[in-house]
Amino acid sequence: MSSEPVPTGRPTLLVFADSLAYYGPGGGLPADDPRIWPNIVAAQLGWDLELIGRIGWTCRDVWWAATQDPRSWAALPRAGAVVFATCGMDSLPSPVPTALRELIRYVRPPWLRRWVRDGHSWLQPRLSPVARSALPPHLTVEYLEMTRGAIDFNRPGIPIVASLPSVHVADAYGKAHQGRAGTVAAITAWADEHEIPLVDLKAAVAEQVYGEHGNPDGIHWNFEAHAAVAELMLEALAQAFTKAG
Numbered sequence: 637m638s639s640e641p642v643p644t645g646r647p648t649l650l651v652f653a654d655s656l657a658y659y660g661p662g663g664g665l666p667a668d669d670p671r672i673w674p675n676i677v678a679a680q681l682g683w684d685l686e687l688i689g690r691i692g693w694t695c696r697d698v699w700w701a702a703t704q705d706p707r708s709w710a711a712l713p714r715a716g717a718v719v720f721a722t723c724g725m726d727s728l729p730s731p732v733p734t735a736l737r738e739l740i741r742y743v744r745p746p747w748l749r750r751w752v753r754d755g756h757s758w759l760q761p762r763l764s765p766v767a768r769s770a771l772p773p774h775l776t777v778e779y780l781e782m783t784r785g786a787i788d789f790n791r792p793g794i795p796i797v798a799s800l801p802s803v804h805v806a807d808a809y810g811k812a813h814q815g816r817a818g819t820v821a822a823i824t825a826w827a828d829e830h831e832i833p834l835v836d837l838k839a840a841v842a843e844q845v846y847g848e849h850g851n852p853d854g855i856h857w858n859f860e861a862h863a864a865v866a867e868l869m870l871e872a873l874a875q876a877f878t879k880a881g
Contacts, residue, residue, distance in 0.1 A: 647716030649678045650708065652698040652783075653689035654722045656802055656837070659856035664691070671859045674719075676866035677873070686711035694726045694734065694771045695779040702783045717795040717873055718787055723776055724837070727801040727819035729812050730770035731763035732756065761810040769815030773822035780826060795876035797869065798827055802837035803845050806854035831879055833872035840864040 651657060651674045658665050658672050665672055667687040670679065678685035688701050688708055698720060702708050712718075730737060740756060743749040771779075784796060800823055801816050827834045841861040844850050850857045857865075 645714075646682070646684055648684045648686050648711050648714040649674065649681060649717055649719065650711045650715040651685065651687045651689070651719045651721055652693075652701055652708075653687060653719075654693040654725050655689070655691035656724055656856060657687060657689055657721050659691075659851060660862070661851050661856070661858040663851070671862060673862040673866040673869060674721075676863060677869045680866070680870055681716070681873070683716055684714075686715075689721075692725055692738075693722050695720070695722050695776045695783070696771060698722050699779045699783045699786075703786055712787065712791060715791065715794060717797065717876060719869065719873075720780060720783070720796070720798040723780075723799060723819055723823060724801045726771040726773075726776045727769050727813065727815045728804075729764035729767035729809055729815060731759055731767045734770045757808070761808055764810035765812040765814070767812075769819060773815075773818040776819055777822045777826040780823070781830075784830065784832070793880050795873065795880045797833050797835060797872045797876050798823065800824070800834055800836045800838065802855075802857075803842050804855045805845060805848060808853065808855075811854070833875040833879075835865070835868045835872045837865060840868050 653674070655664065657674055658667060658669070660669070660671060667685070669675060674685050674687050686707060688705060690697065737756065740749065740752050743752050780798065787794060787796070800820050803816070804813060805811055824834065841857050841864060844858055844861040845854070848854070850861060
């Protein structure tokens, strides 16, 4: 990660995220779509946006992205603030270890990969009500803290905002989310320790998600929810700016 001085000019909002940041009611969208919350926030600030994310990302993936992705190295010197918009996948139930689930895409030959994927899709909703979170809460905050520390080392005092998990009504997960409370508690304690403002995604999107007004998958949001998240993000960023002086 670069430790060069911050250039003058238009700042960048550096967002590390999972698919909630760039999926709409009909599926995934380009990073420059003006209707998703990162672009709404950047537009309100008058900043550029660097959105680094992928479907299924946990806070562990953010650590890898922040330290290994050259896009993050390029964006950090220009960044006016950093947002950790993951933890949703961390808290979702996972009947098999996350690393094992991620390996399904590498199974060969293709017929065997399809068989394994279909078997996992059959098991997941049935076992989710009794499964542990994809990432244990203590690991979620360990990766958040490592990432915060690395970013703060290169850009001391840069405003940082984090988030608490969203909610879902996804049949794919048996509509189960028993891991959310533990993840919320762990992230809240970590954020309090480091005075990092938090955005509770549930507070922003619950009405839309529980009313089944979002994506038919029961996880991703409509654009009203994106707008609500953007509003809370702007409030949290204002707190982070005040703290940074």
